[in-house]
Amino acid sequence: MRAAVLREFGAPLTVGEVPDAEAGGGEVVVEVLATCVAPYAAEVFSGARRYPLVPPVVPGIGGVGRIVHAGPDATRLRAGDLVWCDVTVRSRDDALTPDITLQGWSSRGEGGARLARYLHDGSFAELMRVPTENVFALPDAAGRDPARWAALGTHVIAYGGLLAGALAAGETLLVSGATGNLGSCAVAVALAMGAGRVVAPGRNRAALRLLADRFGERVRPVALSGDEAADRAAMTAAAEGPIDMVIDLLPPSAPSAVARAAAMTVREYGRVVLMGGVGMLGGDDLALPYPWIMRNSVTVRGQWMYPRTANVGIIRLLAAGTLDLAPERVRSFGLDEVNDAIAYAAAHGGPFDRTALMPRAA
Template identity: 85%
Template sequence: MRAAVLTQFGAPLTVREVPDPDAGGGEVVVEVLAANVAPYAAEVFSGKRKYPLVPPVVPGVGGVGRILHVGPDATRLRVGDLVWCDSTVRSRDDALTPDITLQGWSSRGEGGARLAEYLHDGAFAELMRVPTENVFPLPAAAGEDPARWAALTVHTISYGGLLAGGLAAGETLLVSGATGNLGSSAVAVAFAMGAGRVVAPGRNKAALDLLADRFGPRLRPVPLTGDEATDRAAMSAAADGPIDMVIDLLPPSAPSSASRAAAMTVREYGRVVLMGGVGMLGGDDLALPYPWIMRNSITVRGQWMYPRTANVGIIRLLASGALDLAPERVRPFDLNAVNDAITYAAAHGGPFDRTSLTPSAG
């Protein structure tokens, strides 16, 4: 098969022939129809983000595909099924605190690194080997436009964060980082889940206008100034009532003060979910005040990725039409143009901009 290979950090990906994957028990081989290309992929492949990938590696985080082979323990999946392949792989030998690797992308700790040695390669290839429990059936509509449905990579993450915070219908949510690729997804998913209002702070006026045009008066845009106290007051005022939950999805380049300003708008007994990259590349700690957390009974939760069941939930939201992919701007690239796709994604990382690689096309 053909695959795009990261041979070393800082070098372009190389498209070349590699051996076909061979699935054992508990595994599935999938023909990859489409895979999302993250806006920050160039930072990963350059080494700037210091992800624990070990070259040579086929990168790519999750994908839409069609099953070519199922292992003997699969009871419902069939050859030919259209499926979503979740990259969040968990070890099977510790139910309480399983080690995690993001197949073809990243891992957590020593155990995650060991898992990544076995499930080394991701979705930037014509074929991919995936654990059986990471494969989820898709509706037929996904087969008509798999490049668009590859946005599941983004939407499943934001959905997992909203589940972690227990977002309920009618509540007011603040999305810190709302004008970004992942943050805008959280806005859309929150409304699909029944949020009453979403406060969307950001510095990009065009992105804020786009969100307001799409979601109407329930979306409350807030232009940020960079002054922590001023911005906190503006976000609180925009909610026109208590803010029940804050989800932070800011990238590593954002200052911790921006995350803190957003988090401290939440009401008494409110919830804060931290899911972004603040502090990953250095900088000040978040430093939420102990007395404020304690006296206001605030729940602060970190969330990396999402539980396995989130895949089912987000597919249901899409299949029902509650979450609409139609307004998203999708630019597909074939496998030979993988480096062009990476460059394009870096320049198109705004709200509802998606870049997809289509390895099996052509």
């Protein structure tokens, strides 16, 4: 099979023949129809993000595909089935605290690194080996436009964070990082889940207008000034009432003060979910005041990725049309154009911009 391989950090990916993916027990082989190229992929492959990838590796973060082979322990899956391949792989020997690897992308701790050594390669390839529990049936619509549906991998992250914060219908949510690629997904998913109002702060005024134009009065854009106190006041005023939940999806480049200003808008007994990259590359700590958290009974929770059940939920939202992918701007590339795709994704990382790699495309 053909695949794109990262042979060393800082070098372009190379495309060529590699051994075919073969499934062991509890695994399936999937023909990859489309996979999303993250806007920050160039930072990963350059080494700037310090991800624990070990070259040579076929990278990639899940995707849309068709089953080629399913093992004997799969009782529902059949060759030819259209499926979503979830990148978040968990070890099977500790249900309480399983080790996690993002197949072909990243991992957590020594246990995650061991898992990554076994499930080393991701979706920038014609075929991919995937644990059986990581594939989920897709509706026929996904097969008609797999490049568009490959964005499922971004939406499910935001959905996982909203589930972690127990977002309820009618509640007011503030999305810190709303003008980014992932944050804009959180806005869309929250509204699909029934949020009454979404406060969307950011510096990019064009992106704020895009959110307001797409979603109307339920989205309340706030242009940030950089003054922590003033920004907190502006976000609070935009909500026109209590903010029930804050989700932070800011990138590693964002200063902690921006995340703190957003978090501290939440109401008494409110919830704050941290999913972004603030502090991952250095900088100040978040430094939320102890008395504020305690006296206001605020729940602060970290969430990395999402539970397996989130895959089913986000697919249902998409299949029902409650979450609409049609307005998204999608650009597709063939496998031989992988480095062009990475560069394009880096330059088009705004709200609802998607870059897809289609390994079987001519």
